[in-house]
Amino acid sequence: MDQLWIDLAAVLAAASPLVIAAMGETLSERAGVINLSLDGTMLLAAMTGFAVALTTGNLLLGFAAAALVGAAVAAVLGLFSLTLGQSQTAVGFVLALLCTDLSSFLGAPFVRVPGPAVPFTPIPVLADVPVVGTLFFRHDPVIYASFLIIPATAYLLYGTRLGLIVRALGERPAAVYARGVDVTRWRYALLIAGGALVGIAGAAFSLDLKQGWSYRHTFGAGWIVLAIVIFGGWRPWRVALGCYLFAALEIVATRSQSALPNIPTQIVQVAPFVLMIFVLALVNLASSPAAMRRVATLPQIWQRPLLGAINRLRATAPAALGQPFERP
Amino acid sequence: MHIAVENLTKRFGPVCANDRLTVSFAAGQIHGVLGENGAGKSTLMKLLSGYIQPDEGRIVFNDAPRRLRGPGDALAAGVGMVQQEPLDIPAFTVLENLLCAAPPGVFRSRRAAQTALLELAGRLGFPVDPAARLDQLTIGQRQQVEIMRLLLCGAQVLILDEPTTGITAAQARALFAALRQIAAEGRTVLFVSHKLEEVAELCHTVTVLRNGHVVPPGQLPMPQPQEYLLSLMFGESGAAPPIYRPLPAIDAPPVWELRHVTARSGALHLVDLNHRFAAGRIIGLAGLDGSGQQVLLRLLAGQQAPDHGQVLVNGRDLTGAGSIAFRQAGVEYLPADRLHDGMIGALSLADHFALLQRNGLLVDRRRAEELARQAIAEYQIKATPVTPIASLSGGNQQRAMLALIPSTARGILAEQPTRGLDVASARAIWSRLQARRDDGCCIIFSSPDLDEIMEYSDEVIVCFAGRIGPPIPRALLSASRLAELIGGVGFDALVDVVR
Numbered sequence: 001m002d003q004l005w006i007d008l009a010a011v012l013a014a015a016s017p018l019v020i021a022a023m024g025e026t027l028s029e030r031a032g033v034i035n036l037s038l039d040g041t042m043l044l045a046a047m048t049g050f051a052v053a054l055t056t057g058n059l060l061l062g063f064a065a066a067a068l069v070g071a072a073v074a075a076v077l078g079l080f081s082l083t084l085g086q087s088q089t090a091v092g093f094v095l096a097l098l099c100t101d102l103s104s105f106l107g108a109p110f111v112r113v114p115g116p117a118v119p120f121t122p123i124p125v126l127a128d129v130p131v132v133g134t135l136f137f138r139h140d141p142v143i144y145a146s147f148l149i150i151p152a153t154a155y156l157l158y159g160t161r162l163g164l165i166v167r168a169l170g171e172r173p174a175a176v177y178a179r180g181v182d183v184t185r186w187r188y189a190l191l192i193a194g195g196a197l198v199g200i201a202g203a204a205f206s207l208d209l210k211q212g213w214s215y216r217h218t219f220g221a222g223w224i225v226l227a228i229v230i231f232g233g234w235r236p237w238r239v240a241l242g243c244y245l246f247a248a249l250e251i252v253a254t255r256s257q258s259a260l261p262n263i264p265t266q267i268v269q270v271a272p273f274v275l276m277i278f279v280l281a282l283v284n285l286a287s288s289p290a291a292m293r294r295v296a297t298l299p300q301i302w303q304r305p306l307l308g309a310i311n312r313l314r315a316t317a318p319a320a321l322g323q324p325f326e327r328p
Numbered sequence: 329m330h331i332a333v334e335n336l337t338k339r340f341g342p343v344c345a346n347d348r349l350t351v352s353f354a355a356g357q358i359h360g361v362l363g364e365n366g367a368g369k370s371t372l373m374k375l376l377s378g379y380i381q382p383d384e385g386r387i388v389f390n391d392a393p394r395r396l397r398g399p400g401d402a403l404a405a406g407v408g409m410v411q412q413e414p415l416d417i418p419a420f421t422v423l424e425n426l427l428c429a430a431p432p433g434v435f436r437s438r439r440a441a442q443t444a445l446l447e448l449a450g451r452l453g454f455p456v457d458p459a460a461r462l463d464q465l466t467i468g469q470r471q472q473v474e475i476m477r478l479l480l481c482g483a484q485v486l487i488l489d490e491p492t493t494g495i496t497a498a499q500a501r502a503l504f505a506a507l508r509q510i511a512a513e514g515r516t517v518l519f520v521s522h523k524l525e526e527v528a529e530l531c532h533t534v535t536v537l538r539n540g541h542v543v544p545p546g547q548l549p550m551p552q553p554q555e556y557l558l559s560l561m562f563g564e565s566g567a568a569p570p571i572y573r574p575l576p577a578i579d580a581p582p583v584w585e586l587r588h589v590t591a592r593s594g595a596l597h598l599v600d601l602n603h604r605f606a607a608g609r610i611i612g613l614a615g616l617d618g619s620g621q622q623v624l625l626r627l628l629a630g631q632q633a634p635d636h637g638q639v640l641v642n643g644r645d646l647t648g649a650g651s652i653a654f655r656q657a658g659v660e661y662l663p664a665d666r667l668h669d670g671m672i673g674a675l676s677l678a679d680h681f682a683l684l685q686r687n688g689l690l691v692d693r694r695r696a697e698e699l700a701r702q703a704i705a706e707y708q709i710k711a712t713p714v715t716p717i718a719s720l721s722g723g724n725q726q727r728a729m730l731a732l733i734p735s736t737a738r739g740i741l742a743e744q745p746t747r748g749l750d751v752a753s754a755r756a757i758w759s760r761l762q763a764r765r766d767d768g769c770c771i772i773f774s775s776p777d778l779d780e781i782m783e784y785s786d787e788v789i790v791c792f793a794g795r796i797g798p799p800i801p802r803a804l805l806s807a808s809r810l811a812e813l814i815g816g817v818g819f820d821a822l823v824d825v826v827r
Contacts (some may be wrong), residue, residue, distance in 0.1 A: 164429070181429050
């Protein structure tokens with residue numbers, strides 16, 4: 001039984017960079033901007049964070065540099081899409097490719113160099129509580145931060161007036177403009193804040209969970225985060241759940257490799273991605289119009305609980321996601 | 329608040345939308361602003377509410393000149409504008425929408441905002457549920473919410489742009505009562521419209537715009553003779569009212585026949601419909617928003633299959649055959665949302681004719697453009713064969729949609745055929761539809777505008793809460809009786825008489 005809790009704690013830890021990046025992306029997409037450069041940004045920030053921490057010997061400086069890289073890439077995306085009115089997806093995709101290659105090129109001197117890492121810091125007293133202690137309080141500061149950022153994002157979006165503006169920016173920017181808010185400036189702010197979080201997530205890989213630097217260090221985690229944000233319906237708790245599910249699948253895949261040595265490693269590496277898309281698609285299929293019609297043919301007693309469940313699963317994109325804002 | 333404009337000028341390229349306008353609006357009154365589409369009404373209102381900035385001239389609030397850099401500035405100065413489609417956030421609840429980006433210090437808490445909203449709603453007579461999502465509400469209800477939001481955010485001047493478009497007669501009555509109350513409390517109301525009857529009923533003064541000028545300069549006190557206002561709006565010509573000619577009731581074969589049809593849409597159930605819709609007449613569907621008119625139109629267009637019963641077109645059973653089979657049988661459907669459901673905005677009229685070509689792999693572009701040119705000449709559409717539909721005005725889009733209907737059509741279903749059109753365009757559309765009727769078409773249309781129903785229908789069908797009444801010859805119906813029936817008064821008796 002104890003092994004189960006230890007495994008679950010490992011899942012929570014492994015998902016921490018995904019959670020941080022996903023919350024950053026959720027913020028900027030809620031404000032209506034798709035930051036498609038996410039995977040490239042994470043790689044470039046992971047490399048920069050590691051290099052800075054290694055050369056200065058200061059972990060905090062490493063994270064700060066990573067956040068700065070994330071913010072800078074987001075600002076470039078903002079310049080082209082928000083100010084110059086180019087397509088967010090096209091610019092973001094090009095930035096993703098550019099940053100990936102930049103990270104390989106600039107990071108060459110740091111490949112497989114041993115470097116600093118975030119220290120394990122169990123929280124006194126709490127860490128000794130059975131189960132809960134194992135799950136939540138025997139980690140390091142990055143993982144604690146990933147726990148806190150989920151309720152913080154949810155509270156920001158749903159509990160504050162700032163959150164109302166953020167959500168409105170993604171739903172109907174013209175309405176926010178009519179209320180006297182500078183849409184472009186606010187979208188910049190959220191895009192850059194989200195980008196900084198994505199950068200920190202990159203450093204969480206290179207300085208914590210997958211310590212060091214190597215070619216394609218994050219192995220496409222950024223792309224899966226983009227998918228998780230979409231299938232998670234842009235809602236923080238559901239998005240976080242998606243991240244944990246993916247981390248669990250990855251751990252199961254690694255375990256199965258030792259149990260079934262005949263399977264090629266490539267399959268093991270790719271399997272979580274395929275499974276994840278499959279699971280997420282199933283979840284969203286349940287709320288499709290076709291499924292609704294099927295439900296409508298069932299007896300009344302079944303309809304009500306089913307419809308309730310479907311309504312909970314349903315996720316609609318922010319109405320103005322990815323669209324340029326023009327003053328009415 | 330007293331507002332005035334002096335020598336206000338706004339140009340869009342070579343077009344002078346507002347040409348040295350000077351006019352003032354006193355506090356505590358409802359001011360009508362009349363003019364056909366393109367006369368410069370919207371430009372003036374957008375200038376007053378900060379959405380656009382003037383090229384010359386100035387805006388004066390309570391004798392102090394103000395520069396408005398955006399709608400936020402205008403609201404802070406006390407001017408709020410209700411757009412035709414309210415600028416709210418559909419995914420939000422009424423309360424969230426109210427709190428979103430509200431001026432600092434207006435609402436101290438969620439609870440305070442809710443209390444203030446309910447208090448104001450009570451005073452204005454608007455029913456409101458603070459927890460309802462806006463995308464579940466009708467345009468009329470969203471408009472009420474928007475009015476209350478602007479007032480709570482401190483608007484002393486309320487500008488309404490064509491507020492009665494797309495709302496029901498009952499909602500319009502509630503709106504008028506509320507606007508009177510708002511003016512009585514000392515605020516200024518600017519009521520922009522092209523409907524003379526509404527301005528006559530509601531407004532204390534009227535300002536008529538034509539081609540960017542105020543004609544005659546300054547405001548006119550109401551009431552004014554209708555013919556005089558029409559001549560101001562359209563110039564001396566063009567104001568000829570339509571001549572109503574009741575058709576002799578012909579016993580024509582039915583275009584559509586419904587037999588024991590049951591259908592539903594959302595919470596609305598239509599049960600056991602038995603109707604025959606005869607050729608050679610215009611049938612108006614009257615009723616509150618969502619009383620079953622749209623479901624009926626969709627049933628007749630084959631866009632929705634009935635749960636039970638049969639739908640016959642020209643005597644052939646097409647139950648469940650799909651809208652393509654209905655079109656082949658000569659049924660055409662003109663949706664209310666022209667650009668969303670009706671036409672493809674990025675394509676031109678010639679492209680649309682090309683889409684109708686059914687033979688071969690290649691497009692016969694020459695033939696398509698020739699048809700488009702004919703349609704443009706015949707329907708007086710202001711466009712070239714290659715102009716994208718989206719860049720046409722609403723009236724021209726509607727004419728283009730009519731032009732695309734093949735002459736073989738036997739039945740035309742039109743949902744709010746003149747929505748958002750000015751008087752002249754609406755008349756042009758109706759003269760086309762009447763010509764189709766005289767050729768033997770059966771035309772069924774729905775409209776929230778009772779005057780339109782009374783003016784153009786040969787027969788009227790009242791829909792009430794999913795029940796479809798029997799056709800009543802127009803000659804036997806008065807406007808007040810129709811209004812009662814829509815509200816359900818005497819509806820049962822009407823149905824019983826026919827049974």
